[in-house]
Amino acid sequence: MTAESLKLPPCTDSPLFTRHSGNPILSRDDWPYPINSVFNAAAVQLVDGDTLLLCRVEDRTGLSHLCAARSANGIDGWRIDSEPTLKAKPREYPEEIWGIEDPRITYVPELGQYAIAYTSFARGGPGVSLALTKDFRSFERFGVIMPPEDKDAALLPRRINGYWAMIHRPVTPTGAHMWISYSPDLRHWGSHKVMLEARRGGWWDANKIGLCSPPIETPRGWLAIYHGVRQTASGSIYRLGLALFDLDKPEVCLQRGDSWMFGPEAPYECNGDVKNVVFPCGQTIGADGDTIHLYYGAADSCMAMATGSISALLAWLDLHSDSENTGRL
Numbered sequence: 001m002t003a004e005s006l007k008l009p010p011c012t013d014s015p016l017f018t019r020h021s022g023n024p025i026l027s028r029d030d031w032p033y034p035i036n037s038v039f040n041a042a043a044v045q046l047v048d049g050d051t052l053l054l055c056r057v058e059d060r061t062g063l064s065h066l067c068a069a070r071s072a073n074g075i076d077g078w079r080i081d082s083e084p085t086l087k088a089k090p091r092e093y094p095e096e097i098w099g100i101e102d103p104r105i106t107y108v109p110e111l112g113q114y115a116i117a118y119t120s121f122a123r124g125g126p127g128v129s130l131a132l133t134k135d136f137r138s139f140e141r142f143g144v145i146m147p148p149e150d151k152d153a154a155l156l157p158r159r160i161n162g163y164w165a166m167i168h169r170p171v172t173p174t175g176a177h178m179w180i181s182y183s184p185d186l187r188h189w190g191s192h193k194v195m196l197e198a199r200r201g202g203w204w205d206a207n208k209i210g211l212c213s214p215p216i217e218t219p220r221g222w223l224a225i226y227h228g229v230r231q232t233a234s235g236s237i238y239r240l241g242l243a244l245f246d247l248d249k250p251e252v253c254l255q256r257g258d259s260w261m262f263g264p265e266a267p268y269e270c271n272g273d274v275k276n277v278v279f280p281c282g283q284t285i286g287a288d289g290d291t292i293h294l295y296y297g298a299a300d301s302c303m304a305m306a307t308g309s310i311s312a313l314l315a316w317l318d319l320h321s322d323s324e325n326t327g328r329l
């Protein structure tokens with residue numbers, strides 16, 4: 001039963017993101033080859049101004065690969081690669097035998113390359129793999145950098161105190177929390193630290209949390225949109241929350257929103273292969289340096305876009321912080 005089918009008015013107390021009127025912006029009917037669904041795309045603005053979405057595409061075997069779609073305005077006129085852009089290579093990388101999923105892209109100025117952190121899926125469960133690319137046509141693959149069970153990873157765009165920093169979401173006996181790990185070379189990872197914990201109990205983000213799009217660097221800190229999962233008698237609900245982390249010590253949470261600020265309400269978010277899911281893996285920032293174009297998978301079936309503002313998100317955090325659950329206590 002959705003808000004739509006109950007004829008409830010849409011929730012109006014969270015106007016932080018406005019859905020594009022043309023949503024969904026990409027769905028399986030747009031694809032140049034037969035697929036089941038397209039969702040959970042990474043996003044980046046290329047130097048020529050095009051928006052590139054690196055989409056998770058599930059074919060009709062049920063397994064996923066990644067496929068690039070480019071557009072001049074980030075909304076329509078998508079030029080979609082005629083075949084998969086990045087596919088599992090299970091002979092070389094057996095940890096990808098069940099496909100690759102949910103990428104996040106970070107442009108790394110020091111390397112002059114894009115880093116793609118993605119989920120590789122195999123019998124041992126999901127793990128985090130890494131690849132570098134200059135052009136989204138050829139890729140340098142690093143294989144698994146965080147063993148199962150782990151996912152929802154993104155690289156920070158610059159070194160922190162000399163080390164690369166990767167946010168990820170391992171599942172440990174204490175739960176599914178966000179961690180950060182450091183590396184001198186992008187291959188060997190250590191100094192693992194918990195960044196943010198699932199809140200448990202009745203909270204909207206009680207059961208699992210994970211990073212959405214790569215964090216946005218602001219003068220006040222790394223601004224991170226994360227997903228929170230609440231398990232209910234009729235399934236999981238995936239909603240979005242906000243947290244701010246220290247620029248020089250990103251494992252330190254400075255502020256964490258109390259309520260969710262975006263959740264499944266539109267029909268394409270409430271109905272699909274997996275109901276009640278909004279799942280962003282990327283955003284682009286407008287020329288004003290403030291507007292966020294948030295790209296998100298909806299109901300594990302299609303891609304949608306919503307627009308927000310960095311300054312409005314920071315102002316909201318000041319009004320809605322939950323000081324007891326930043327992780328600093």
Ligand code: BMA
Pocket residue numbers: 040101102238274277279297300
């Ligand atoms: C998560 C991931 C996402 C998916 C979501 C909802 O665990 O697997 O790819 O969108 O579940 O099914």
